Amino acid sequence: MSGHPETPEKPTYPNKQIQSKKYLPSNMKYFATKTNLAIACAGLLLPLAASAQTNIFTDNYNVANGNLDTASLAGRTNGLAGGVLPQSTTVEQGISGNALKLYPGGGDGTGKSGAMRFDTIGHTTNLWDWSSGAGGTAITNAGGMSISFNWTANNTTSSDWIFLAAGADPADIYGLNYALLAASSATSSGILIANNGTVQAYNQGVLSASGSFTPAGTNHVVKLDYQFKSWAAGSPVTVNVIVDGNYVINDSFTWKYGAGKQYLDLGTYQETNVVDNFKVSTFVGTIASGFSTNTFVNNGTLPWGAHADNGSEWYTPTNSSGLPCVTFSSNALTLTSYYIPQNGYNYQAGVVYATAEVPASGYTYATVDVDIYSPYAGTTGCWPAWWLDSAWNWPPEIDIAEFKGNVGGGNVWQNAVGSDGNWKVVISTINNTQWHHYGLALGPIAAGARTYELFLDGTLKNQGSIPDAQGGVPFWIIANYAMEGASLTPGPTTTTTIQMKNYVLATH
Amino acid sequence: MTFIPGHFFTKTKGHLLLALFLILGHPNSGWAGTTNAEAASAADLAWQALQHAQASPPEPLKQLPDRMYSDQEILAYYNLVATRAGEVADLAKNFYTQYPDNAQAAAARKIYLEMLYTSVESNTTNRIAELETVTRELQQAPELDESARFQLSLHLLHSAVSGREHQSTEAMRAELEQRARQLARDYPNHPDGVNFLLGIARAAAPEKAAALARDIPALTADAKIKTECQGLINRFAALGHPLKLKLPLADGRVLDLEQMRGKVVCLFFWDAGASYTAKAIWAVNGLYKTYHAQGVEFWGLNFDATPAAAAATLLKDYQIEWPQYYDLPAGGKIQQQFGYAQPMVWLVDKKGVLRDVKAQHGPEPMIQKLLAEP
Numbered sequence: 001m002s003g004h005p006e007t008p009e010k011p012t013y014p015n016k017q018i019q020s021k022k023y024l025p026s027n028m029k030y031f032a033t034k035t036n037l038a039i040a041c042a043g044l045l046l047p048l049a050a051s052a053q054t055n056i057f058t059d060n061y062n063v064a065n066g067n068l069d070t071a072s073l074a075g076r077t078n079g080l081a082g083g084v085l086p087q088s089t090t091v092e093q094g095i096s097g098n099a100l101k102l103y104p105g106g107g108d109g110t111g112k113s114g115a116m117r118f119d120t121i122g123h124t125t126n127l128w129d130w131s132s133g134a135g136g137t138a139i140t141n142a143g144g145m146s147i148s149f150n151w152t153a154n155n156t157t158s159s160d161w162i163f164l165a166a167g168a169d170p171a172d173i174y175g176l177n178y179a180l181l182a183a184s185s186a187t188s189s190g191i192l193i194a195n196n197g198t199v200q201a202y203n204q205g206v207l208s209a210s211g212s213f214t215p216a217g218t219n220h221v222v223k224l225d226y227q228f229k230s231w232a233a234g235s236p237v238t239v240n241v242i243v244d245g246n247y248v249i250n251d252s253f254t255w256k257y258g259a260g261k262q263y264l265d266l267g268t269y270q271e272t273n274v275v276d277n278f279k280v281s282t283f284v285g286t287i288a289s290g291f292s293t294n295t296f297v298n299n300g301t302l303p304w305g306a307h308a309d310n311g312s313e314w315y316t317p318t319n320s321s322g323l324p325c326v327t328f329s330s331n332a333l334t335l336t337s338y339y340i341p342q343n344g345y346n347y348q349a350g351v352v353y354a355t356a357e358v359p360a361s362g363y364t365y366a367t368v369d370v371d372i373y374s375p376y377a378g379t380t381g382c383w384p385a386w387w388l389d390s391a392w393n394w395p396p397e398i399d400i401a402e403f404k405g406n407v408g409g410g411n412v413w414q415n416a417v418g419s420d421g422n423w424k425v426v427i428s429t430i431n432n433t434q435w436h437h438y439g440l441a442l443g444p445i446a447a448g449a450r451t452y453e454l455f456l457d458g459t460l461k462n463q464g465s466i467p468d469a470q471g472g473v474p475f476w477i478i479a480n481y482a483m484e485g486a487s488l489t490p491g492p493t494t495t496t497t498i499q500m501k502n503y504v505l506a507t508h
Numbered sequence: 509m510t511f512i513p514g515h516f517f518t519k520t521k522g523h524l525l526l527a528l529f530l531i532l533g534h535p536n537s538g539w540a541g542t543t544n545a546e547a548a549s550a551a552d553l554a555w556q557a558l559q560h561a562q563a564s565p566p567e568p569l570k571q572l573p574d575r576m577y578s579d580q581e582i583l584a585y586y587n588l589v590a591t592r593a594g595e596v597a598d599l600a601k602n603f604y605t606q607y608p609d610n611a612q613a614a615a616a617r618k619i620y621l622e623m624l625y626t627s628v629e630s631n632t633t634n635r636i637a638e639l640e641t642v643t644r645e646l647q648q649a650p651e652l653d654e655s656a657r658f659q660l661s662l663h664l665l666h667s668a669v670s671g672r673e674h675q676s677t678e679a680m681r682a683e684l685e686q687r688a689r690q691l692a693r694d695y696p697n698h699p700d701g702v703n704f705l706l707g708i709a710r711a712a713a714p715e716k717a718a719a720l721a722r723d724i725p726a727l728t729a730d731a732k733i734k735t736e737c738q739g740l741i742n743r744f745a746a747l748g749h750p751l752k753l754k755l756p757l758a759d760g761r762v763l764d765l766e767q768m769r770g771k772v773v774c775l776f777f778w779d780a781g782a783s784y785t786a787k788a789i790w791a792v793n794g795l796y797k798t799y800h801a802q803g804v805e806f807w808g809l810n811f812d813a814t815p816a817a818a819a820a821t822l823l824k825d826y827q828i829e830w831p832q833y834y835d836l837p838a839g840g841k842i843q844q845q846f847g848y849a850q851p852m853v854w855l856v857d858k859k860g861v862l863r864d865v866k867a868q869h870g871p872e873p874m875i876q877k878l879l880a881e882p
Binding site for chain 1: 568569570571572574575576577582585673710711781783786787790791794825826868869870871872873
């Protein structure tokens with residue numbers, strides 16, 4: 001599992017006392033938190049969120065090699081939509097090595113497209129309507145659907161595309177007019193992903209959003225989150241594209257067709273691609289995930305514009321020597337602190353904040369998960385953090401992971417403070433040579449307060465309720481690398497870093 | 509005076525460990541019980557049982573994939589921890605009582621104390637008295653200096669307050685106040701007790717805050733704390749009454765509340781040194797952009813000793829359009845009258861009455877209310 005320590009910790013009694021400062025003197029500190037994390041298993045996608053989903057349809061393709069159309073469904077498919085029959089479009093598709101082999105060729109006049117459609121068992125001329133039955137109802141009740149699959153690309157060129165068409169015209173799907181289906185004006189939404197890192201979203205044939213991911217290798221996990229409340233024609237939908245755990249693009253569209261004509265189609269373009277573990281589930285609200293300039297602002301300031309706090313760092317995207325203080329690469333975020341004086345501060349360091357805020361309400365609970373590699377946890381003067389700050393005013397604030405040297409006898413703090421200014425602090429000790437998983441579960445505003453649970457490597461460390469005098473404030477998510485200040489002095493005279501991976505913000 | 513958690517915990521942990529080493533690890537500690545020697549095998553078995561019990565805490569609560577924990581589940585968990593830790597503490601006490609000469613007796617005493625702390629902190633409030641007794645016994649050790657004894661008292665305070673967490677907020681505060689008063693009396697050279705009381709006073713309702721502020725000066729020689737206490741008393745006394753303020757500005761103008769009748773006035777007390785001042789200025793400036801056009805005046809009251817570099821930089825960063833009054837260069841009258849420790853927001857209604865002295869925790873509802881009043 002991603003993010004969990006490589007070495008299981010010995011069970012211990014919870015260290016509740018030494019960390020609990022609730023109702024002790026207020027120590028409001030706004031520039032107090034910093035972040036550092038990195039993720040352990042880049043390939044796994046949303047492990048926590050997945051188990052909360054209702055399985056609508058899953059195909060593991062675990063069947064003998066052969067043609068897709070004649071392959072047995074026994075032990076292969078399952079889910080609430082029990083009548084789904086995967087079939088080939090434009091060219092016979094195959095199953096090989098317990099995976100779907102998608103072949104291009106034929107149908108669009110140039111011989112470059114091939115796809116898997118979804119028919120209805122026993123009625124192979126009728127496409128499966130995903131709005132139908134218990135599955136369709138479960139999807140709208142959940143606020144949408146998530147489609148995920150493992151993708152092994154043929155190569156890393158711009159010609160190697162895979163696509164998902166949602167709300168497509170059956171005439172197109174059956175290949176009678178099989179232009180590139182995802183970019184067809186008859187398709188409500190088409191997502192195309194090329195293994196050179198290019199991702200495009202088409203809205204009824206019009207390119208409406210584009211983004212990119214880092215095409216490291218040919219194996220990827222693709223997740224498409226469609227958020228909507230209705231299958232009706234004209235109803236609004238937003239789609240998030242997440243590749244290898246990283247948010248790539250967001251697009252909005254409306255269903256072109258209504259209930260009764262809600263079809264899906266997964267295809268390839270130009271090259272042979274391999275797909276496995278195709279899954280359609282109810283939506284678990286991934287508002288954002290991964291680290292990129294799409295999901296995080298990197299301009300050297302905190303969300304409210306301040307460029308420095310009471311630490312010794314000067315925040316900047318790039319230091320005075322041209323080296324990056326913030327790096328988005330290989331699905332991870334790296335914040336770096338350089339011991340180079342600037343504007344009266346001893347260090348130049350990175351700070352970013354998420355473009356998506358944690359909303360105040362509209363959910364049963366929200367989660368923020370991230371993996372952090374903090375090799376300088378325990379080092380005096382290093383003060384990075386991954387934290388939430390009220391987007392409107394003073395507290396509340398929640399520090400999901402804050403590193404303050406050895407202050408307090410541990411090397412990671414997990415704290416919460418409500419609008420009354422009272423802190424509850426839990427200090428733990430981590431192995432700073434390993435990645436660790438940090439999680440937050442946050443309830444919506446209720447009776448003037450919000451409940452929270454803070455986790456370290458899956459174990460509850462700090463929980464409680466924080467007052468919210470504003471009646472429900474959203475939160476910024478901030479990753480910053482402060483120096484000295486609450487981590488004490490003197491700080492290191494060398495360059496230090498912190499890394500984060502597998503960031504997921506979701507509502508449930 | 510600002511409470512710095514980093515300093516606190518560093519000192520607490522280090523001194524506490526030193527104290528425990530001096531006491532529990534010392535062969536002549538007066539805290540040891542006395543029993544007859546037992547057969548080595550029986551003692552070994554007892555020691556193994558104790559170690560096993562200590563190494564078998566309840567399964568921790570794990571992150572759930574599809575929901576948050578209920579209050580009942582949280583409480584049940586900490587009750588279980590409290591019970592189990594209490595049982596281990598009892599086992600440990602039995603061991604060193606039954607086998608006082610065993611090589612592991614000192615270690616068992618240490619386990620007893622650790623598990624008693626854990627039990628109390630988790631929810632065993634009926635053992636607070638026992639922990640208090642043990643703490644007093646530990647503090648009798650001649651090896652301990654005042655600092656080590658203080659850390660033991662502080663640890664007792666934290667444990668007892670934590671143990672009240674699941675009882676009620678009021679119970680926590682009452683426990684804290686009682687022990688903070690004791691701490692301040694017993695250790696007048698340590699500011700923690702007084703700082704705890706100040707923290708309670710700042711967060712309390714006016715009557716309670718004023719009562720505490722009257723008591724605190726007798727517990728400290730710190731002039732700044734005394735000034736803040738008098739300020740707390742004065743500011744809560746001013747609440748609900750017409751506020752008269754005339755604030756001279758550097759350019760010769762005077763801000764006069766008397767001239768603001770018919771308008772809501774937001775007074776923002778700040779200094780550049782507080783760690784969250786930058787965000788506070790940003791937040792107040794946001795209020796200004798929203799509410800100034802609706803009839804709310806915003807005044808800044810700065811309490812920096814020299815309102816030069818830091819203050820000027822902050823104000824420049826946020827392009828402040830509302831006036832700033834610098835108290836200390838003007839003689840520090842506001843500081844003397846109302847005290848200042850950290851950024852705060854006051855609200856004055858259209859009739860000039862001071863309506864809120866803690867609006868920094870959520871000013872908008874009150875601003876909107878005052879704007880709606882005639």
